[in-house]
Amino acid sequence: MDCSVIFYSARKTSFCEKALRKCLAPLHLRISTACFANGARQLGERLIEAFSSNEICVVVGGEGFSDDRSVTRIISNAAASSRPETVRRLPCRSGCGYLLRAGGQLLLLLPDEPESIEEILRGDLSDYIRNTII
Numbered sequence: 618m619d620c621s622v623i624f625y626s627a628r629k630t631s632f633c634e635k636a637l638r639k640c641l642a643p644l645h646l647r648i649s650t651a652c653f654a655n656g657a658r659q660l661g662e663r664l665i666e667a668f669s670s671n672e673i674c675v676v677v678g679g680e681g682f683s684d685d686r687s688v689t690r691i692i693s694n695a696a697a698s699s700r701p702e703t704v705r706r707l708p709c710r711s712g713c714g715y716l717l718r719a720g721g722q723l724l725l726l727l728p729d730e731p732e733s734i735e736e737i738l739r740g741d742l743s744d745y746i747r748n749t750i751i
Contacts (some may be wrong), residue, residue: 618750619649620675621667625660625688627653627678627729636731637675640738644746646673657691664724672721673750678729680712688726689715705745709736716742723750 622637624630630653638648649671654660660676667674679688696704696717703718707727714737715726723746727734 618646618673619671620646620673621671622648622651622675622677623654623660623663623667624651624677624729625654625679626682626686629729629731630677632731633677633727633729633734636734637677637727637738640735640743644743646746657685660688660691668722673723673725675725675727677727677734680726680728692717692724692726707737707740707742709733709740716745718749721750 620641622634624633627633634648634651641648650667652663654663660679664674676688679686682688692715699719701717701719703716705716707714707716709728711730711733712728714728714733717724727737
């Protein structure tokens, strides 16, 4: 199964992409597209593009902002109208990520730290993806 990745104001993109590929491979998930977004509008456009071709999208970065650029604020505003069936916080030692599921679509918000990505994807999230999505 393919997925899309959006690097949203992320700093360590190549390291994060390498960690993602490593952790997604055992789940039989392949990154088919990877792109960048630097603002809320661009992130929204990239999400629409991603979900038009894949059921799974991973957004890396953007949680360090406390203003209107915050990925959690942007996504929570969008989720308020779409009412996802599942919203789950994915804690890790250096922060957290989030999982949102609506219908057959899955959105993962992950920090832009390769170690955090690996920690989150090796935990209960792998079992959730394996049992629910794949």
